[in-house]
Amino acid sequence: YSYTALYRRMKKAFRYIADNFDKEISLDDVAHSVHLSRYAFCRYFKKITNKSFVHYLNEFRVKSACRFLLQYDYTISQIGFLCGFNNLSNFNRQFKKLMHCTPSEYRAGQV
16 A cells, blocks of 8 residues: 555544544444455554554543533533443543543543
């Protein structure tokens, strides 16, 4: 692949993630959207982002949750679900891992 073609594909993958982060997204869905096998997609995604697809997706979702926590009065569990996490404990775990605080602490400004 030329770098330009690869960049276009990855840009399309990032757009797919941004447009669908609130839903369940599988690696196969994103790879298919850019016409790559899951193995090729993983390899190129890691090469470009220095992150695994799952790590990038969780990071994207947590950053989105940060915006929701500051802008809206939804409950923390509502925000977790709105940002694509399918259960509250996973949301809290991923949030704390990336932000080094709980969603409640983040919202309260105790960061």
